[in-house]
Amino acid sequence: MSEQELISRIKQGNQQAFKQIVDDYQSMVLNTCFQFVNDRDDAKDLAQDVFVEMYNSIYSFRGDAKVSTWLYRISVNKSLNFIKKHKRKFLIDDLESFFSNKSEETYNADKNMEDHERAKHLYAAIHSLSKNQRIAFSLHKIDGISYTEIAEIMNVSVSSVESLIHRAKVNLKKKLFNFYKKNVD
Numbered sequence: 001m002s003e004q005e006l007i008s009r010i011k012q013g014n015q016q017a018f019k020q021i022v023d024d025y026q027s028m029v030l031n032t033c034f035q036f037v038n039d040r041d042d043a044k045d046l047a048q049d050v051f052v053e054m055y056n057s058i059y060s061f062r063g064d065a066k067v068s069t070w071l072y073r074i075s076v077n078k079s080l081n082f083i084k085k086h087k088r089k090f091l092i093d094d095l096e097s098f099f100s101n102k103s104e105e106t107y108n109a110d111k112n113m114e115d116h117e118r119a120k121h122l123y124a125a126i127h128s129l130s131k132n133q134r135i136a137f138s139l140h141k142i143d144g145i146s147y148t149e150i151a152e153i154m155n156v157s158v159s160s161v162e163s164l165i166h167r168a169k170v171n172l173k174k175k176l177f178n179f180y181k182k183n184v185d
Contacts, residue, residue, distance in 0.1 A: 003067045010058050022051055025068060028143075029075050035138050036079035038123075046082055050074045065152045072145070072153045076135055125175040129168050136161050137168035 001009075001020070009017035029050050034043035053074055054061075061070060126134060135154060139145045140161075147165075151158045 004063055007058065007061060007063065007067065010055070018055060021054070021067065025071050026051075028068065029071055032072060032075040032139075032143065033079050035142060036076070037082060042082065046075070046078050049078050053078070066149075069149055069152045072139070072149070073155075076139075076153065080131065080135075122176065125172050128175065129171055132156075133164050133168035133171065136164035137172075140165055 001017075006017045006021055010021065026047065030043055030047045033046040033050070034040065037043055037046065050071060054071060126137065129137065132154065136150055139150050139153065140147065145153070147158050147161045150161045154161065156164075
């Protein structure tokens with residue numbers, strides 16, 4: 001069944017069609033929320049809120065964008081609103097999974113700590129970017145979303161996305177260069 005058919009059925013009150021959308025996009029929504037809040041429970045709550053909002057606003061969905069783009073936009077907005085509302089810093093708890101496979105138990109303790117420290121600084125640098133740079137960079141580099149889709153999600157032009165990602169890379173390079181310059185010797 002196509003996305004348009006699913007949306008049409010949801011508009012008619014078909015709960016099975018809504019369940020299908022949730023099943024298809026739950027992982028994507030959860031991962032997107034988690035990128036911003038770095039807490040699994042908060043991300044799960046936000047993911048539920050995303051689908052509730054999707055269901056409640058289904059009649060306003062015109063189908064101009066893909067469902068995934070619409071859900072990304074809702075996920076990003078919900079996550080940013082959550083951060084603003086709670087006004088807390090979202091520190092990185094454990095980022096080893098970005099650098100290694102947790103199922104392996106043959107870690108070198110020093111290497112593990114180094115990787116964790118690098119990950120901590122990388123994500124701190126990402127979180128220090130301006131809001132739009134952070135969103136564009138994260139959606140592209142972490143989620144692998146195309147510039148065109150990011151432009152739709154952020155409601156900006158593709159050239160703006162290119163510029164945001166370029167500036168994010170330049171800023172990250174500066175921040176990480178300074179960190180490694182101080183800490184390598």
